Amino acid sequence: MENIGYFDGHNDVLLKLFFSKSKNIVEDFFEGNNYCHIDYKKIQTANFVGGFFAIFPPNLGQDFSNLSSKKEKKERYDFPLPEPISFERAKNTTDKMISILNQIIDKSKGKIVLCKNSTDFKLARTNNQVAIILHIEGAEAIDKDFLSLDKLYEVGLRSIGLVWSRSNIFAHGVPFSFPRSPDTGPGLTPIGKELIKICDEKKILIDLSHLNEKGFWDVANLSSRPLIATHSNSHQLCQHSRNLTNTQLKAIKESKGIVGINFATGFLRPDGQMDPNTSLDIIIAHCDYLINFLGEEGVAIGSDFDGAVIPSTIKDLSGINVLIEHFLSKEYGIELVKKIFFKNWLNFLEKNL
Numbered sequence: 085m086e087n088i089g090y091f092d093g094h095n096d097v098l099l100k101l102f103f104s105k106s107k108n109i110v111e112d113f114f115e116g117n118n119y120c121h122i123d124y125k126k127i128q129t130a131n132f133v134g135g136f137f138a139i140f141p142p143n144l145g146q147d148f149s150n151l152s153s154k155k156e157k158k159e160r161y162d163f164p165l166p167e168p169i170s171f172e173r174a175k176n177t178t179d180k181m182i183s184i185l186n187q188i189i190d191k192s193k194g195k196i197v198l199c200k201n202s203t204d205f206k207l208a209r210t211n212n213q214v215a216i217i218l219h220i221e222g223a224e225a226i227d228k229d230f231l232s233l234d235k236l237y238e239v240g241l242r243s244i245g246l247v248w249s250r251s252n253i254f255a256h257g258v259p260f261s262f263p264r265s266p267d268t269g270p271g272l273t274p275i276g277k278e279l280i281k282i283c284d285e286k287k288i289l290i291d292l293s294h295l296n297e298k299g300f301w302d303v304a305n306l307s308s309r310p311l312i313a314t315h316s317n318s319h320q321l322c323q324h325s326r327n328l329t330n331t332q333l334k335a336i337k338e339s340k341g342i343v344g345i346n347f348a349t350g351f352l353r354p355d356g357q358m359d360p361n362t363s364l365d366i367i368i369a370h371c372d373y374l375i376n377f378l379g380e381e382g383v384a385i386g387s388d389f390d391g392a393v394i395p396s397t398i399k400d401l402s403g404i405n406v407l408i409e410h411f412l413s414k415e416y417g418i419e420l421v422k423k424i425f426f427k428n429w430l431n432f433l434e435k436n437l
Protein backbone atom coordinates (compact mmCIF):
# COMPACT_ATOMS: atom_id res chain seq x y z
CA MET A 85 0.00 0.00 0.00
CA GLU A 86 1.05 3.56 -0.67
CA ASN A 87 2.45 5.03 2.55
CA ILE A 88 0.22 8.10 2.50
CA GLY A 89 1.45 10.13 5.47
CA TYR A 90 0.10 10.89 8.90
CA PHE A 91 -0.26 13.99 11.09
CA ASP A 92 -1.32 13.44 14.68
CA GLY A 93 -3.49 15.85 16.67
CA HIS A 94 -2.33 14.55 20.06
CA ASN A 95 0.30 12.34 21.63
CA ASP A 96 1.90 11.98 25.04
CA VAL A 97 5.32 10.63 24.07
CA LEU A 98 7.10 13.40 26.00
CA LEU A 99 5.28 12.33 29.17
CA LYS A 100 6.15 8.71 28.49
CA LEU A 101 9.84 9.61 28.04
CA PHE A 102 9.68 11.76 31.19
CA PHE A 103 8.60 8.66 33.13
CA SER A 104 11.20 6.40 31.51
CA LYS A 105 13.69 4.80 33.92
CA SER A 106 16.32 4.60 31.16
CA LYS A 107 19.43 6.78 31.40
CA ASN A 108 19.45 7.34 27.65
CA ILE A 109 15.92 8.37 26.82
CA VAL A 110 16.84 10.45 23.80
CA GLU A 111 18.97 7.63 22.32
CA ASP A 112 16.11 5.21 23.06
CA PHE A 113 13.80 7.48 21.09
CA PHE A 114 16.03 7.33 18.03
CA GLU A 115 16.94 3.67 18.22
CA GLY A 116 13.33 2.59 18.65
CA ASN A 117 11.92 0.80 21.67
CA ASN A 118 8.90 -1.13 22.78
CA TYR A 119 8.28 1.28 25.61
CA CYS A 120 6.80 4.14 23.56
CA HIS A 121 4.04 4.17 20.94
CA ILE A 122 6.11 6.80 19.12
CA ASP A 123 9.83 6.69 18.37
CA TYR A 124 12.01 7.65 15.42
CA LYS A 125 11.89 4.24 13.74
CA LYS A 126 8.09 4.18 13.93
CA ILE A 127 8.01 7.75 12.63
CA GLN A 128 9.71 6.49 9.48
CA THR A 129 7.53 3.36 9.13
CA ALA A 130 4.36 5.41 9.45
CA ASN A 131 5.51 8.26 7.21
CA PHE A 132 4.71 10.52 10.15
CA VAL A 133 4.73 14.13 8.97
CA GLY A 134 4.20 15.74 12.36
CA GLY A 135 1.87 16.35 15.22
CA PHE A 136 0.88 18.20 18.34
CA PHE A 137 3.28 17.00 21.04
CA ALA A 138 1.64 17.41 24.44
CA ILE A 139 3.28 18.35 27.68
CA PHE A 140 1.15 17.14 30.53
CA PRO A 141 2.22 17.98 34.09
CA PRO A 142 1.29 14.87 36.09
CA ASN A 143 0.00 14.75 39.65
CA LEU A 144 2.48 13.50 42.23
CA GLY A 145 2.34 9.70 42.24
CA GLN A 146 0.61 9.48 38.86
CA ASP A 147 2.37 6.95 36.65
CA PHE A 148 1.58 6.50 32.98
CA SER A 149 4.43 4.13 32.21
CA ASN A 150 2.24 1.03 31.88
CA LEU A 151 -1.19 1.96 30.63
CA SER A 152 -2.27 -1.42 29.34
CA SER A 153 -2.44 -2.69 32.93
CA LYS A 154 -5.11 -0.10 33.66
CA LYS A 155 -7.98 -2.04 32.19
CA GLU A 156 -11.33 -0.81 33.45
CA LYS A 157 -13.81 -3.62 33.94
CA LYS A 158 -16.67 -1.86 35.69
CA GLU A 159 -19.80 -1.24 33.64
CA ARG A 160 -20.07 2.29 34.98
CA TYR A 161 -17.24 4.33 36.41
CA ASP A 162 -16.91 7.79 37.85
CA PHE A 163 -13.39 8.62 38.92
CA PRO A 164 -13.07 11.75 41.02
CA LEU A 165 -11.07 14.63 39.53
CA PRO A 166 -7.41 14.38 40.58
CA GLU A 167 -6.26 17.10 42.98
CA PRO A 168 -5.10 20.40 41.49
CA ILE A 169 -1.32 20.69 41.17
CA SER A 170 0.89 23.64 42.09
CA PHE A 171 2.44 26.08 39.63
CA GLU A 172 5.91 25.02 40.88
CA ARG A 173 5.33 21.34 40.16
CA ALA A 174 3.79 22.09 36.77
CA LYS A 175 6.62 24.42 35.81
CA ASN A 176 9.26 21.95 36.92
CA THR A 177 7.81 18.98 35.01
CA THR A 178 7.01 21.15 31.96
CA ASP A 179 10.60 22.43 31.80
CA LYS A 180 11.89 18.85 31.93
CA MET A 181 9.63 17.72 29.09
CA ILE A 182 10.58 20.77 26.98
CA SER A 183 14.20 19.85 27.56
CA ILE A 184 13.56 16.27 26.35
CA LEU A 185 11.90 17.67 23.22
CA ASN A 186 14.77 20.06 22.54
CA GLN A 187 17.31 17.26 22.89
CA ILE A 188 15.33 15.17 20.41
CA ILE A 189 15.17 18.07 17.96
CA ASP A 190 18.92 18.74 18.32
CA LYS A 191 19.84 15.11 17.82
CA SER A 192 17.59 14.83 14.76
CA LYS A 193 19.93 17.20 12.87
CA GLY A 194 17.15 19.00 11.05
CA LYS A 195 14.86 16.02 10.50
CA ILE A 196 12.49 17.11 13.27
CA VAL A 197 11.59 20.78 13.73
CA LEU A 198 9.46 22.85 16.07
CA CYS A 199 7.00 25.07 14.20
CA LYS A 200 6.07 28.44 15.66
CA ASN A 201 4.06 29.87 12.77
CA SER A 202 2.56 28.91 9.44
CA THR A 203 5.75 29.86 7.57
CA ASP A 204 7.79 27.42 9.69
CA PHE A 205 5.09 24.87 9.14
CA LYS A 206 5.00 25.22 5.35
CA LEU A 207 8.81 25.12 5.21
CA ALA A 208 8.89 21.92 7.25
CA ARG A 209 6.45 20.38 4.80
CA THR A 210 8.49 21.47 1.79
CA ASN A 211 11.68 20.06 3.36
CA ASN A 212 10.02 16.79 4.41
CA GLN A 213 10.80 17.48 8.07
CA VAL A 214 8.67 16.18 10.93
CA ALA A 215 6.71 19.26 12.06
CA ILE A 216 6.07 19.54 15.78
CA ILE A 217 3.53 21.85 17.39
CA LEU A 218 4.17 22.31 21.11
CA HIS A 219 1.02 21.84 23.18
CA ILE A 220 0.38 21.92 26.92
CA GLU A 221 -2.38 19.74 28.29
CA GLY A 222 -3.43 21.58 31.44
CA ALA A 223 -2.24 25.17 31.81
CA GLU A 224 -0.93 24.85 35.38
CA ALA A 225 2.54 26.03 34.26
CA ILE A 226 0.99 29.42 33.46
CA ASP A 227 0.74 31.78 36.45
CA LYS A 228 -2.17 34.10 37.18
CA ASP A 229 -0.24 37.12 35.88
CA PHE A 230 0.72 35.30 32.66
CA LEU A 231 4.42 35.99 33.20
CA SER A 232 5.45 32.42 32.42
CA LEU A 233 3.23 32.41 29.33
CA ASP A 234 5.62 34.79 27.55
CA LYS A 235 8.54 32.45 28.25
CA LEU A 236 6.60 29.39 27.11
CA TYR A 237 5.57 31.27 23.96
CA GLU A 238 9.20 32.14 23.28
CA VAL A 239 10.26 28.51 23.44
CA GLY A 240 7.51 27.60 21.00
CA LEU A 241 4.24 26.97 22.82
CA ARG A 242 1.43 27.38 20.27
CA SER A 243 -1.43 25.26 21.61
CA ILE A 244 -3.03 25.16 25.04
CA GLY A 245 -5.57 22.85 26.60
CA LEU A 246 -6.72 25.01 29.54
CA VAL A 247 -7.24 21.88 31.58
CA TRP A 248 -6.52 18.22 31.70
CA SER A 249 -9.25 16.29 33.56
CA ARG A 250 -8.58 18.36 36.67
CA SER A 251 -9.37 21.88 37.91
CA ASN A 252 -6.99 24.82 37.86
CA ILE A 253 -7.10 28.62 38.10
CA PHE A 254 -8.45 28.85 34.54
CA ALA A 255 -11.12 26.17 34.18
CA HIS A 256 -12.45 22.75 35.13
CA GLY A 257 -11.85 19.52 33.25
CA VAL A 258 -14.27 16.62 32.92
CA PRO A 259 -13.71 13.60 35.15
CA PHE A 260 -13.19 10.15 33.60
CA SER A 261 -16.80 9.06 33.93
CA PHE A 262 -19.00 6.69 31.97
CA PRO A 263 -21.78 7.08 31.19
CA ARG A 264 -21.94 10.79 31.85
CA SER A 265 -22.61 14.08 30.09
CA PRO A 266 -19.66 16.49 29.63
CA ASP A 267 -21.68 19.07 31.59
CA THR A 268 -19.91 18.33 34.86
CA GLY A 269 -19.19 21.68 36.48
CA PRO A 270 -18.74 25.45 36.19
CA GLY A 271 -17.31 27.30 33.19
CA LEU A 272 -14.10 29.28 32.86
CA THR A 273 -12.87 31.44 35.73
CA PRO A 274 -12.33 35.18 35.08
CA ILE A 275 -8.58 34.51 34.60
CA GLY A 276 -9.45 31.66 32.24
CA LYS A 277 -11.50 34.09 30.15
CA GLU A 278 -8.58 36.50 30.11
CA LEU A 279 -6.27 33.71 28.95
CA ILE A 280 -8.56 33.01 25.98
CA LYS A 281 -8.28 36.64 24.83
CA ILE A 282 -4.48 36.56 25.17
CA CYS A 283 -4.29 33.30 23.22
CA ASP A 284 -6.41 34.76 20.42
CA GLU A 285 -4.09 37.79 20.22
CA LYS A 286 -0.96 35.63 20.19
CA LYS A 287 -2.49 33.08 17.80
CA ILE A 288 -2.10 30.30 20.34
CA LEU A 289 -4.59 27.52 19.60
CA ILE A 290 -7.08 26.53 22.30
CA ASP A 291 -7.77 22.82 22.58
CA LEU A 292 -11.22 21.94 23.93
CA SER A 293 -10.59 18.24 24.67
CA HIS A 294 -10.83 17.65 28.47
CA LEU A 295 -12.76 20.89 29.09
CA ASN A 296 -16.24 20.52 30.57
CA GLU A 297 -19.27 21.66 28.60
CA LYS A 298 -19.76 25.07 30.27
CA GLY A 299 -16.08 25.80 29.68
CA PHE A 300 -16.50 24.74 26.05
CA TRP A 301 -19.31 27.26 25.54
CA ASP A 302 -17.32 30.01 27.27
CA VAL A 303 -14.46 29.46 24.81
CA ALA A 304 -16.91 29.28 21.89
CA ASN A 305 -18.37 32.65 22.92
CA LEU A 306 -15.09 34.40 23.69
CA SER A 307 -12.74 33.17 20.98
CA SER A 308 -12.89 34.44 17.43
CA ARG A 309 -10.84 31.52 16.15
CA PRO A 310 -11.92 28.06 14.93
CA LEU A 311 -12.80 25.61 17.70
CA ILE A 312 -10.70 22.48 17.93
CA ALA A 313 -10.89 19.35 20.03
CA THR A 314 -7.61 17.59 19.21
CA HIS A 315 -8.47 14.20 20.73
CA SER A 316 -12.17 13.56 21.40
CA ASN A 317 -14.94 11.40 19.95
CA SER A 318 -18.72 11.37 19.58
CA HIS A 319 -20.72 11.34 22.82
CA GLN A 320 -23.66 9.88 20.92
CA LEU A 321 -21.62 6.72 20.18
CA CYS A 322 -19.71 6.52 23.46
CA GLN A 323 -21.27 8.34 26.37
CA HIS A 324 -18.02 9.19 28.10
CA SER A 325 -17.79 12.66 29.67
CA ARG A 326 -14.64 13.26 27.53
CA ASN A 327 -16.62 13.10 24.27
CA LEU A 328 -18.46 15.78 22.30
CA THR A 329 -22.24 16.17 22.09
CA ASN A 330 -23.99 16.84 18.79
CA THR A 331 -24.54 20.48 19.80
CA GLN A 332 -20.84 20.91 20.44
CA LEU A 333 -20.03 19.30 17.08
CA LYS A 334 -22.36 21.78 15.34
CA ALA A 335 -20.54 24.71 16.99
CA ILE A 336 -17.16 23.30 15.91
CA LYS A 337 -18.44 22.97 12.34
CA GLU A 338 -19.76 26.55 12.32
CA SER A 339 -16.38 27.86 13.45
CA LYS A 340 -14.59 25.83 10.71
CA GLY A 341 -12.83 23.84 13.39
CA ILE A 342 -11.55 20.27 13.64
CA VAL A 343 -12.05 17.20 15.80
CA GLY A 344 -9.25 14.62 16.04
CA ILE A 345 -10.50 11.06 16.51
CA ASN A 346 -9.03 9.59 19.71
CA PHE A 347 -7.92 5.93 19.70
CA ALA A 348 -8.45 5.58 23.48
CA THR A 349 -10.78 2.58 23.62
CA GLY A 350 -12.62 4.04 26.63
CA PHE A 351 -13.72 6.98 24.44
CA LEU A 352 -14.51 4.80 21.41
CA ARG A 353 -16.49 1.82 22.66
CA PRO A 354 -20.24 2.03 23.30
CA ASP A 355 -19.57 0.29 26.64
CA GLY A 356 -16.82 2.77 27.63
CA GLN A 357 -14.34 -0.01 28.46
CA MET A 358 -10.58 0.49 28.26
CA ASP A 359 -9.92 -2.74 26.40
CA PRO A 360 -7.18 -3.20 23.79
CA ASN A 361 -9.26 -5.99 22.27
CA THR A 362 -11.38 -3.48 20.32
CA SER A 363 -12.33 -3.67 16.64
CA LEU A 364 -11.17 -0.93 14.28
CA ASP A 365 -14.76 -0.73 13.02
CA ILE A 366 -15.63 1.47 15.99
CA ILE A 367 -13.09 4.07 14.77
CA ILE A 368 -14.84 3.99 11.38
CA ALA A 369 -18.20 4.43 13.13
CA HIS A 370 -16.99 7.53 14.98
CA CYS A 371 -15.46 8.87 11.77
CA ASP A 372 -18.72 8.37 9.81
CA TYR A 373 -20.63 10.07 12.60
CA LEU A 374 -18.25 13.02 12.92
CA ILE A 375 -18.13 13.59 9.15
CA ASN A 376 -21.94 13.87 9.18
CA PHE A 377 -21.66 16.85 11.51
CA LEU A 378 -18.31 18.35 10.57
CA GLY A 379 -17.95 17.57 6.89
CA GLU A 380 -14.92 15.98 5.25
CA GLU A 381 -12.65 18.91 6.20
CA GLY A 382 -13.53 18.86 9.89
CA VAL A 383 -12.37 15.37 10.90
CA ALA A 384 -8.78 14.32 11.57
CA ILE A 385 -6.90 12.10 14.00
CA GLY A 386 -5.67 12.79 17.54
CA SER A 387 -4.39 9.35 18.47
CA ASP A 388 -3.55 9.81 22.18
CA PHE A 389 -0.51 7.56 21.49
CA ASP A 390 1.50 7.04 24.67
CA GLY A 391 -1.39 8.34 26.76
CA ALA A 392 -4.14 5.75 26.41
CA VAL A 393 -5.15 2.11 25.99
CA ILE A 394 -5.55 1.82 22.22
CA PRO A 395 -6.75 -1.09 20.03
CA SER A 396 -4.08 -3.82 19.93
CA THR A 397 -4.43 -4.08 16.14
CA ILE A 398 -2.98 -0.56 15.89
CA LYS A 399 -0.56 -1.19 18.79
CA ASP A 400 1.61 1.89 18.16
CA LEU A 401 2.46 4.49 15.53
CA SER A 402 3.75 1.85 13.09
CA GLY A 403 0.22 0.40 13.07
CA ILE A 404 -1.27 3.55 11.58
CA ASN A 405 -0.90 1.87 8.17
CA VAL A 406 -3.14 -0.99 9.36
CA LEU A 407 -5.81 1.55 10.22
CA ILE A 408 -5.40 3.36 6.91
CA GLU A 409 -5.88 0.06 5.07
CA HIS A 410 -8.96 -0.61 7.18
CA PHE A 411 -10.44 2.74 6.12
CA LEU A 412 -9.68 1.96 2.47
CA SER A 413 -11.36 -1.44 2.80
CA LYS A 414 -14.51 0.25 4.16
CA GLU A 415 -15.14 2.26 1.03
CA TYR A 416 -13.35 5.36 2.16
CA GLY A 417 -11.71 6.75 -0.99
CA ILE A 418 -8.01 7.55 -0.97
CA GLU A 419 -8.61 11.34 -1.16
CA LEU A 420 -10.86 11.32 1.90
CA VAL A 421 -8.43 9.07 3.79
CA LYS A 422 -5.63 11.54 3.04
CA LYS A 423 -7.78 14.39 4.40
CA ILE A 424 -8.51 12.54 7.63
CA PHE A 425 -4.99 11.23 8.22
CA PHE A 426 -3.03 14.38 7.44
CA LYS A 427 -4.35 16.95 4.98
CA ASN A 428 -7.04 18.44 7.22
CA TRP A 429 -4.57 19.20 10.02
CA LEU A 430 -2.03 20.53 7.52
CA ASN A 431 -4.51 22.89 5.87
CA PHE A 432 -5.80 24.01 9.24
CA LEU A 433 -2.34 24.75 10.61
CA GLU A 434 -1.19 26.52 7.45
CA LYS A 435 -4.12 28.88 7.99
CA ASN A 436 -4.27 29.16 11.76
CA LEU A 437 -0.79 28.68 13.24
Ligand SMILES: [Zn+2]
Binds near residue numbers: 221293294315391
Ligand atom coordinates in the same frame (compact mmCIF):
# COMPACT_ATOMS: atom_id res chain seq x y z
ZN1 LIG B 1 -5.65 14.05 26.79
